[in-house]
Amino acid sequence: MEVSEEAAIIIDNVKFRPVVGKARAKKGGEEALRTYVGNDVLNADIALNNLRTPFDSSIVTRLDVQEQILDHIFTNLRIDSDRITNPIVMTEVLCNPSYCRQQMSELLFECYRAPSVCYGVDALFSYYYNKKRLPLEGRDGLIIASGNLATHHLLIADDKLNGSAVKRIPLGGGRATDFLQQVLQLKYPYEKTLFATPRVEQMKEQHCYVALDYLEELRLFHYDRDFTNRQMRTVALPTSGPAPIEKVISEEEQQRRTQARREQGLRLKAMAENRRKEKRKMQEEELKELKATKALKETDPKKYEKRLKVLRLDEAQLSKTITELTKSLQPKERKKRDDAKERKWREEEDERLKDPEGWASQLRDRRAALLAAIEGRRRRKEVEGGRRGTASAKRMRALASAAFDRKGRARDDDGDASFGAKDSDWNVYRTMAGDEEDEEEAKENEEVKKIEKMLERHGESIKAPSVTIKNPLFDLSTFFMATERVRVPEIFFQPSIVGVDCMGVSELSNYMLNRLPEPQQSSVAQNIFLTGGNVLFPNFKERLERDLLASRPYGSSFAVSLAADPLLDAWRGMAAWSAAPQFQQSVITRALYDEHGPQYLAQHMASNFYFVPSSEAATADE
Numbered sequence: 115m116e117v118s119e120e121a122a123i124i125i126d127n128v129k130f131r132p133v134v135g136k137a138r139a140k141k142g143g144e145e146a147l148r149t150y151v152g153n154d155v156l157n158a159d160i161a162l163n164n165l166r167t168p169f170d171s172s173i174v175t176r177l178d179v180q181e182q183i184l185d186h187i188f189t190n191l192r193i194d195s196d197r198i199t200n201p202i203v204m205t206e207v208l209c210n211p212s213y214c215r216q217q218m219s220e221l222l223f224e225c226y227r228a229p230s231v232c233y234g235v236d237a238l239f240s241y242y243y244n245k246k247r248l249p250l251e252g253r254d255g256l257i258i259a260s261g262n263l264a265t266h267h268l269l270i271a272d273d274k275l276n277g278s279a280v281k282r283i284p285l286g287g288g289r290a291t292d293f294l295q296q297v298l299q300l301k302y303p304y305e306k307t308l309f310a311t312p313r314v315e316q317m318k319e320q321h322c323y324v325a326l327d328y329l330e331e332l333r334l335f336h337y338d339r340d341f342t343n344r345q346m347r348t349v350a351l352p353t354s355g356p357a358p359i360e361k362v363i364s365e366e367e368q369q370r371r372t373q374a375r376r377e378q379g380l381r382l383k384a385m386a387e388n389r390r391k392e393k394r395k396m397q398e399e400e401l402k403e404l405k406a407t408k409a410l411k412e413t414d415p416k417k418y419e420k421r422l423k424v425l426r427l428d429e430a431q432l433s434k435t436i437t438e439l440t441k442s443l444q445p446k447e448r449k450k451r452d453d454a455k456e457r458k459w460r461e462e463e464d465e466r467l468k469d470p471e472g473w474a475s476q477l478r479d480r481r482a483a484l485l486a487a488i489e490g491r492r493r494r495k496e497v498e499g500g501r502r503g504t505a506s507a508k509r510m511r512a513l514a515s516a517a518f519d520r521k522g523r524a525r526d527d528d529g530d531a532s533f534g535a536k537d538s539d540w541n542v543y544r545t546m547a548g549d550e551e552d553e554e555e556a557k558e559n560e561e562v563k564k565i566e567k568m569l570e571r572h573g574e575s576i577k578a579p580s581v582t583i584k585n586p587l588f589d590l591s592t593f594f595m596a597t598e599r600v601r602v603p604e605i606f607f608q609p610s611i612v613g614v615d616c617m618g619v620s621e622l623s624n625y626m627l628n629r630l631p632e633p634q635q636s637s638v639a640q641n642i643f644l645t646g647g648n649v650l651f652p653n654f655k656e657r658l659e660r661d662l663l664a665s666r667p668y669g670s671s672f673a674v675s676l677a678a679d680p681l682l683d684a685w686r687g688m689a690a691w692s693a694a695p696q697f698q699q700s701v702i703t704r705a706l707y708d709e710h711g712p713q714y715l716a717q718h719m720a721s722n723f724y725f726v727p728s729s730e731a732a733t734a735d736e
Contacts, residue, residue, distance in 0.1 A: 122201040122692035125187060126685045128172070128236050128261065129205075131155075134182050135165045151186035172207040172263045173214050177221055184226070197227035201701060203688045205236045208266055208280065210722055216712040223707050230701040234691070236261075236684035237268060238275065238720035240645040240677050243687030248641050248675060254634065255641035256626060258619060258658075260648035262287045265606065267622055270641075271634065277723050279629075281622055285609055287648050291315045293612055294322070294602045302593060308351045317595070318602060321347045323652040325600040326660055328608070335597050347595045375470060394443070401439040408432060481565045484558045491555060603651045607661070620661030627666075639672035645680045691720065 131152045138147055155165060168180035188198065202222060206215065215233065222228045237259030245252035257268040263286040269279035295314040299306045325331035334341040407425065410418035422428065427435065605611050607618040617625060623642065627635055642662075644655060659674050666672060677683045691697060700718035707714065715724035 122203050122232075122689075122697075123187075123191065123198070124685055124688045124692065125184075125202060125204045126236060126688065127174070127205050128207070129681065129684065132167050132169060132179075132183060133165045134167070134179050137164075149182060151183055172261075173211065174206075174218060175214065177217055180218070181221060181225065184221075188226075198222075199229060201230045201232065201692065202228050203232045203234070203692050205239070205684065205688070206233050206722065208235050208237070208268075208282075208722065212713045212715075212725070212727070215715060219702065219707060219712040219714075223704060223712070230703045232692070232697070232701045232718075233715060233722070234688065234700075234718070234720040235722060237266060237645055239685075239687030239691060240680070240683040241268075241270070241643055241687070242720055243683045243690055244643065244645075244675075244677055247678075248643065249673065250637070250641070252641060252643070254637040255643050256623065256638050257643045257645065258623065258649070260286060260606065260619075260644075260646035262647070263289075265619060265646070265648070267626055269626065269630075269638065271638075273719055275719075275723075279626065281626060283606075283609065283614075283616055283619065283622065285605055285612070285614060287315075287318075289612065290322075290602050290605060290648070291318055293605060294318050294598060297598050297601065298593070301598075305591060305593075308591060313351060317349055319650075321349070321595050322599050322602045324603045324607075324654045324657045326653055326657055328600060328604050331600050332597060342596060345596065345599065347599065349593045349595060351591050351593065372470075397439055397443060401436065401443065404432060404436050404439070408436065477565050477568060481562055484562050484565075488555060488558055488562075603648075603654070606648060606654075607657065620658055620665070623658065624662060624665045627672075636670070639666070639670065642672060642674045643677070644674065645677040645683060647681055649676060649680050687720070 133152065133155055135150050135155045136147055137150065166176065166179050168174050168176045168183065170176075174180055204218075204222075206218075210233075219231060222231050237257050240259070241252060241255070241257050248255065252270065253273055255270045257266075257270060259266045259268065263284075265283040265285055267281040267283075269276040291311060291314055294317065295309050295311065298309045298314065302309075335345070404425075407418065407421045410421060422432065425432070601611070605614075607620055609616050609618055616622075627639055630638060642658070644658070649655065655674055655676050659672075662672055662674070679686070691700070696718065700716050700721065702714060702716050706716070713727060715721065717724050
């Protein structure tokens with residue numbers, strides 16, 4: 115398929131996902147570095163920090179990335195010639211710097227050898243596409259265009275843009291997404307990694323709405339439980355990849371595994387017996403050495419003292435150690451101890467062999483419960499550990515109670531004589547120092563280590579094995595959105611919420627209308643036009659109408675209209691403009707490019723203003 119030479123190539127450079135990334139992919143059996151552009155990066159395994167965009171803010175500054183994007187566009191249009199033979203219509207940011215337009219023109223004319231180029235502003239193209247259904251066909255009007263980085267107010271007078279009346283609010287959809295991301299991460303601090311920007315953007319588009327009365331909405335959220343339950347949304351986000359499919363184990367395989375476990379048990383028993391023999395041998399050698407040391411007391415006292423220092427024992431400890439080792443090596447005591455260990459081992463082994471999976475599952479559950487308790491205690495310490503925390507308050511109450519008790523016993527000379535005789539006397543110090551929790555945590559950590567050793571000894575995984583589930587979806591974490599649904603879009607009407615010191619959409623619209631002379635003010639007020647992705651928030655149009663009704667003079671009228679498709683009407687307007695009779699007067703041809711230079715711009719109703727460079731103006735005057 116080839117593009118007709120009469121048709122223009124429409125490139126909405128602002129709406130297209132302008133990102134480029136590289137990742138390794140197999141091609142022809144070999145691994146090669148492949149470039150992904152636009153929506154293709156969503157299906158590639160590319161880290162966010164490896165993505166590049168041609169824009170700095172909303173201005174094209176990286177021409178190498180822009181060239182890759184244009185290559186991708188022309189390749190998908192099946193243009194396989196060595197040059198572009200179709201006119202190009204491209205959007206640019208409002209008040210685009212001349213230097214940036216110059217670089218783009220050089221790229222299109224010199225690299226792609228385009229026959230002609232037309233530049234325009236997306237909001238004005240959207241307005242052009244909707245003109246026929248607007249009052250007086252849009253001869254006068256106020257355009258409110260809310261994009262990804264900013265919200266612009268454009269005044270149209272006699273079918274022309276009034277450049278001196280353009281206003282800009284530095285808030286767009288990107289800032290709203292960042293704000294929602296910050297709010298959710300603050301609300302769920304232990305799940306920060308789940309709130310990736312693409313997910314948060316999707317949550318914003320699906321669940322947020324504009325409140326007609328923001329303060330009243332917040333009051334209802336706070337006091338009206340039924341209202342809160344109706345307006346609250348439950349969002350489930352994936353926390354891991356798809357659950358693996360567990361293989362079906364045959365009966366023969368199950369028997370083979372059972373036999374392997376039994377053989378492993380016998381091997382473990384033999385290993386334990388060898389360890390006991392080695393331990394007995396070491397004890398015998400130690401006992402022999404200690405007895406030899408004790409014999410030195412009679413023959414060589416000085417050497418005896420030196421030997422005690424080396425062993426780090428005193429005479430009483432030496433005698434006690436010899437007695438204990440002698441007793442442990444006696445056949446009866448050793449047999450009794452070995453029989454007890456053997457009996458305990460057999461009981462554990464019988465329990466394990468009856469239900470190996472259940473035995474391992476019980477240990478894993480116990481380990482998980484202990485780890486959860488340890489983690490909960492750690493989080494509680496973080497929350498309560500401050501000067502005003504509950505732990506500090508508990509310690510202060512203990513100190514006050516101890517001081518009061520001592521004051522009550524002050525007249526009794528022997529009041530403190532028996533202090534410490536009871537274990538409860540020391541509870542106040544344990545409370546102040548937090549020793550009880552530390553001791554409990556140490557015991558739990560010790561039990562966790564013991565369980566892990568038991569699982570490892572029998573070849574069991576510490577983590578629970580994957581379980582087959584009927585629905586092969588993701589493991590989901592559930593979150594709730596309540597006031598966040600209205601707080602995020604409210605930044606367009608109250609920018610101070612995110613720390614931006616400027617007027618909101620409603621206030622700025624009323625301000626611009628009030629500055630117009632009376633005849634023009636009435637005409638413009640009848641045609642307030644909304645376009646851009648952010649006006650798709652539910653109740654955006656109704657909120658603007660409500661605010662204007664409260665601020666406009668009594669008896670005055672106004673009308674607010676929404677673009678047929680706020681996202682795609684800019685592209686449709688560019689396509690309609692390329693088919694209009696006046697299109698040929700709005701393009702920069704190759705001849706004009708060579709004559710006026712790459713900074714030249716052909717003005718039209720949807721374009722920026724062209725300011726003649728000072729050097730050209732001086733030459734023209736001469």
